Amino acid sequence: MGRLAVIAIILLVVANAASALFATSVPSRFKHEGDDKFMVIYVGADDCMPCKQWRKTFREGFVNSAEFKKLEYHELIATELKTAFDDENWPLNLRRYRDTSKAPRGAPTWILVRGQTVVASAAGLSAWPKKVWPMVMESVR
Numbered sequence: 001m002g003r004l005a006v007i008a009i010i011l012l013v014v015a016n017a018a019s020a021l022f023a024t025s026v027p028s029r030f031k032h033e034g035d036d037k038f039m040v041i042y043v044g045a046d047d048c049m050p051c052k053q054w055r056k057t058f059r060e061g062f063v064n065s066a067e068f069k070k071l072e073y074h075e076l077i078a079t080e081l082k083t084a085f086d087d088e089n090w091p092l093n094l095r096r097y098r099d100t101s102k103a104p105r106g107a108p109t110w111i112l113v114r115g116q117t118v119v120a121s122a123a124g125l126s127a128w129p130k131k132v133w134p135m136v137m138e139s140v141r
Helices: 003-022 049-063 092-100 127-139
Strands: 023-025 038-045 072-078 109-114 117-123
Touching: 038 049, 038 092, 038 127, 049 127, 092 109, 109 127, 117 127
Parallel strands: 038 072
Antiparallel strands: 023 072, 038 109, 109 117
16 A cells, blocks of 8 residues: 555544544433433534524523433534534434434524424524524423
8 A cells, every 4th residue: 555545544534533523412411211302403613603602602501401401412513614514524323313404504503303303493593592492491391
């Protein structure tokens, strides 16, 4: 195997490992068991100002809420907004929700899942207080 081939393989392995770092899970203190579990997937990017604003304004309150303890939560934060929905920024087990949701390809985006089914999705900073947060509160009671 030539030197360039070895370097190409190493770069590919490093790129795949690095992209996995963008997909993080924030552990909930409690998760519903069985098919009725409720999951929130947050999609954002480091170069997205509304995403930064959501994380600064709403994220801490959400993560510390009673509702958060009752759901499964995943944060998918890409380096650039233009790649937020690319496969390399999505773990395999979450891609089906991305692919079946009707979420616009913007950010911040939330995909809400009950069991194995996407029940809602919304994008834009104003969607959090108007649509997403009320639905989360209602869904985990």
